[in-house]
Amino acid sequence: MSVQEKPPRKSGVAHFFAAASYSLAGLARLARESAFRQELGLIAGLLLLFVVLGASLPETLGLLGLGLLLIAIEALNTALEVLVDHLSPGWSAWAKEAKDLGSLAVACTIGLVLIYAGVILIW
Numbered sequence: 001m002s003v004q005e006k007p008p009r010k011s012g013v014a015h016f017f018a019a020a021s022y023s024l025a026g027l028a029r030l031a032r033e034s035a036f037r038q039e040l041g042l043i044a045g046l047l048l049l050f051v052v053l054g055a056s057l058p059e060t061l062g063l064l065g066l067g068l069l070l071i072a073i074e075a076l077n078t079a080l081e082v083l084v085d086h087l088s089p090g091w092s093a094w095a096k097e098a099k100d101l102g103s104l105a106v107a108c109t110i111g112l113v114l115i116y117a118g119v120i121l122i123w
């Protein structure tokens, strides 16, 4: 197996732009996950509902913030899945536990988004 060299460490402004390009690469990787695309649809649908039903700007920004949190948790869950799939190509109890825990983290965050939207739209 050939070992590829890591890109050299950067500092200052170069580090800022490098970090931004790594994040964009992460977003492109995340876009391949159907769970991410469904969560994006959920956030977009709720944002539309907020606008149509006349939610205030702070309420809408709150939803946007929770949507970003959901994307962050999904990104970490996907990173965990990538590592687990690499380390455990076959079935293993620890791989199941790790993936189930990641799945729970995503489910809790979706619950948080839905509770927030329910409180704003129904209360």
Ligand SMILES: Nc1ncnc2c1ncn2[C@@H]1O[C@H](COP(=O)(O)OP(=O)(O)OP(=O)(O)O)[C@@H](O)[C@H]1O
Binding pocket: 033, 034, 035, 077, 081, 088, 089, 090, 091, 092, 093, 095, 096, 099, 100, 103
């Ligand atoms: N290598 C493994 N060993 C044991 N159980 C596994 C393994 N890979 C997956 N599982 C089990 O299957 C479930 C689904 O795993 P999968 O990799 O399909 O993720 P997923 O839940 O479909 O992820 P997502 O929906 O976020 O893409 C896991 O939560 C876990 O219970």
